Amino acid sequence: MQTNILFVSIGLPRTITKYEIEKEFSTLILSNIENSLVAQVSDDKFIFNTTYGVITFCNFSHEEIKAFLNRLHINEANHFETALINQDYPMVISPEFDKPLIDSHTIKYNKFNKSIASIISLALSQSVGLEIREKSLENKMKESRKLYEDTTKLKIKDRNALMNFASSIAKERFDILNQLYLLDKPDIIWDDLELESLYNQLSIQLELKSRFEVIEYKISYLKESVEFATDRVNQKSSEFLEWIIIWLILIEVFFSIWSYIIKPLME
Template identity: 30%
Template sequence: MNTKSTELLALYLPKPLNYKKLQLALGAEMQKRLEGTYYLRKDDFIVVFTQFNVLAMVNMPPPERIALLQALGIDAAEHDMKQMVYQDYNICFDPALTSPFTVSNEAITLQSASDLNMVIIAYVIAQSVALDVYEQKLADYSERSRTLIEDSDSYSLFKRTRLARFAKQLVLIRHDLLIDLYLLDKPNILWDNADAEALYNSLATALELSDRFEVVSYKLGSIKDDIIMVMDITNHKHSSFLEWIIIVLIAVEIGMGLIEWFKPAFLH
């Protein structure tokens, strides 16, 4: 069996990157193949950049990979790489394969290689990496929401501000997840290519993208509901606080009025 293999590394970039900056670092112009996705074949490797801010490198030697990341202003030291969100995936090539491809969680085997297949695989892995990022974000948000819920017994203006800021962050992350990332949107080019669509669907199913997306959406909705409940409680306490201020002010006004009323009697 004449089987060859290569590695795909998909890395979530720690800061937003414009593909034009990536072009400068690569020293060559990238092509747009899918919506919001640019790629470049250079020598024996392929670089793919997606709108998920994920950079995928196929068959790129580690020294060149490190040099590229450093050119992008990213510290690619081994201990820093471990702090980043990434996934690696094996791509195998077997001309004797009886079907165009086979897919598993760890690897995909292709009957023949093409740039479109490489870009589609990189695109799906990039979606998986982006979901990893949001899963980690929501784990952090879940802990923060629990702290806010536990502190909801007391009231302060600063806490009300924190809740409002946290609610805004939830809205923004939902916007990024559902609108900017298009995590479950299938690229339009796949509708005209049955083999490419089958490859995308099989790999997305193997990586459980749809199920993971539903879990992330559910967690996000649960956190949002919790924060809305806490905000309602806080707003009620705020209203009660204002009511008590008004009552105290009225009592003080009445007291001062009574003093003025009885003052002549005390003077005589």
């Protein structure tokens, strides 16, 4: 007998709280994995809620998801498929799959439980979280391109804006490492070879590591852009100070000439 289960991971405009989930369902079994909340609604229904604004629904229809998001007053609820970053991954449960098999379209396995649902939800949440960061960095890349194009127009007063831009880049990297846990093996898979195989296959299919490496490269590029622009501003600041010093010297020379040469001649 074959069973089909759908996982849907969505990047929301705000983080959903534990209280909001508890309020929606009368009976819940709550636990945590990698700082994320796992809410077991029934034997085969789960909600995986992260701290970085991504929520994953296991075995919920799109209509059930829309109804849930509407009750939480998410404006994009009725058209989350196009309005919000999201990713679907179907799972087929059948006795013929004695080991987890994953391709770009389907997860195939002969069993399903809370641990399996949690690992799949974690990987999908990480993927959606990465896509959110990718889009954020794309916008920063456009800002960085303007820095290169307009370096001659940069002024000393732009230094604060450059520092804020540099801080936002550093925060992007910190959030990716601190929230998505892409460089750490999930604790839940340490002593379970099957769960580890499931997570590793999902990580490969979703290209988590390679996408993270691209993000790291983009962040390095952005840092170089800011450093280049900052150097230009600092150079202009130095030139400005040099001109002030030159003018101060000229003024001093003028007053000296006035005091010791011109003024005595006029008396």
